[in-house]
Amino acid sequence: MITRGPSLTEQVRQHIKQLIVENGFEEGRIPPETELAADLGVSRTTVRDALSRLEHEGAIVRRQGAGTFVNPHGLRIKTRLEEMWSYEEMLKDHGYTPSVKVIGIDIEPPAPDTAQALGLEEGQQVLAMEKVFYEDDDPVVLTYNFVPADLIDGEVIPSDAEAPIFEFLEQQTGNQLAYYLSEIVPVLLTEEWAELLGTEPGTASISFDETGFDTDGRPLVHARSMFRDDLLRLGVMRRKSGG
Template identity: 30%
Template sequence: MGQESNIRREQRQPLSEEVRQQIAAEITDGTYAPNEKLPSEPEFARRYGISRPTLREILSGLERDGLIRRVHGVGTFVTPKRTRVNSVLDLDIGVTEAVTAAKANLNVEVLDASIGKIKKWIAAALELPDDAEAFRVERIIRVDGVPATHGYDVIPLPILEAAGFPSYDGGSIYQFLESRCGVHLLGGVAEIEPVVASVRLAKLLDCPRNSPLLRLEQTERSAGGVPVLLSQEHYAPGVFSLTVHRLRRDRTDVAGRRAKSDRG
């Protein structure tokens, strides 16, 4: 009996994890309303029988999960329920197009739209000289008022020059290239990497510093195979649901093609 009791104790979750799950459940089931102020840290700690340092760790985790937001000197508040935007990565669509397709409220804040110097790695990706200038667009894309994506797009100047330097209105970069610049976009390979929010990105996306972000970087090419756009997007957690349609090839078919290639 004593051995069974020890096994049960070992299998139980730590108290801090039980408390975290309980608070998260109370937030998601509507016990606390959106934007409602939560009890003070001393009250919360007494209620759950934990220390204040442990409670702070729990609240930090809930903030990273996007369930709460803490305002220094004011208190802790429940974040409003966020709209989820589903975007399929095997389709080459822009962020604004995905938000529009989800029928969510879209707001685009253009932080910069100007011609200027670009970094060498961007110039290399666009097959431009190291000292080239380009058209740079930096935006914050909000979904139902919540900062969802930071976008940085670079377009080579010859593309704009050929189209008579059309004005950019803050909408979809893809539509700008296709409709205003007459470019037939073919697509590109997207590189996806988990990163943490820098001080600047944390401020722009209204999330804690070092929060997990997803970075998507892609060089878009025209139908002629020419690089026409470099896009770098940082997705804040909790808004976009990104999926990829994966197909498993028949291994016998792959082996047969490899053998045929070896013989050739």
Template identity: 50%
Template sequence: MLKRTPSLTEQAKLHIKQMILDDTFVDGRIPAETDLAIELGVSRTTIRDALSRLEGEGVVMRKQGAGTFINEVGLQIKSRLDEIWSYEAMLADHGYEASVHILDHVIRPAPKDVAEALDIATDTPTLEVKKLFLADGKPVILVYNHIPAHLLSGDYTDGDLQLPVYTFLWEFGRQQINHYLSEIVPVLATGDLAHHLAVQPNTPLISFHEVGYNDDNQPIIKSTSCFRDDLMRLRLIRRQIIK
């Protein structure tokens, strides 16, 4: 019934999610795990893994002894903070036409805070890129990226800077971002920031201060982002973890 690659679990997840979106389960109830396993021709374990992922995404809820049910509220939410990987995709999920402007880029010695975050010596040459994301032409996210120059091959063009940062890092540095460690910081839109995001000065904004790590747990990028809250409201599902 299903082939390998991507994993059976992932395929089962997508299959079930599609059935949900197609209103296959009219009463909001999802078939029993054993039934799904038979229907998709995989083991119950695989189905359970798939349902666990969907539960984590807020798509379904499970109740022991009762069944598994569609989570209508969770199904609607976009821009989950913990699922953002590229701003391009995030804006597209919202139905916006996303575009990117490179406002500035330069290689210069790393200032102290950047050097500390990236665990490099102060003054190590670092690529600094200032990007503005637009949604349907309206400015919505302003991003500063700092990447140690020695990680990059250097043969990129100005146009390449418009690539999603994880693509850029892979193409020109053979680096993969495994995860980000992010701090959420409130800021005031002053001068430059207010100008680029086209908001009134002293508007309160959310910013991310984050460091991206590669598969070897080495910091490879420092990133600071500011969001226009009215166009891009950040959301999150919080659960109790005790089990």
């Protein structure tokens, strides 16, 4: 019944997740691991791995000796900060139907912080992309992405920039984005930013400053994103460490 495609563990995870959102478990109680394993015809280890992911997502809570339970609060989390997403995805998860507008694309010398983040030498340039994500006519997210010009293979046209940045990087540079190191910085919106975000200058906002690396630890992109706090709020689930 459960076989091909993604890993068994992932299939089991999705299967259980499905049942959770459909309210398929009585009183939020998830069956014992041995029972799930027998029902699905997989080993208990596989079930446990799947449950561990769901626990990590905040979808369930496990209590030793007592059982495993649906976590109604965890299901409220829309955006898991510790995961990589495209802003389209993120906005969809919030119930929006987003659109993208590329404000500008340019090859230019990097700002000092960008040069440092990307480990660029004097004289090396970056491809700068400025985008705004909208929900209907409301701007929600403003992003700047800076990619070392050396990495880009061919010519770049504005429509390329509409793709999520990791797709863009894979297509234009052949490198895969493995992780971001991100900082959360409070800022006052400048006039330029405020106008693009359709709000007032001087508004307090979050700036998400991050550098993306490939698996070899090479920096591929430096990015800065600003949000309309009234339309999009960042959330995170915080647990004890070492699970």
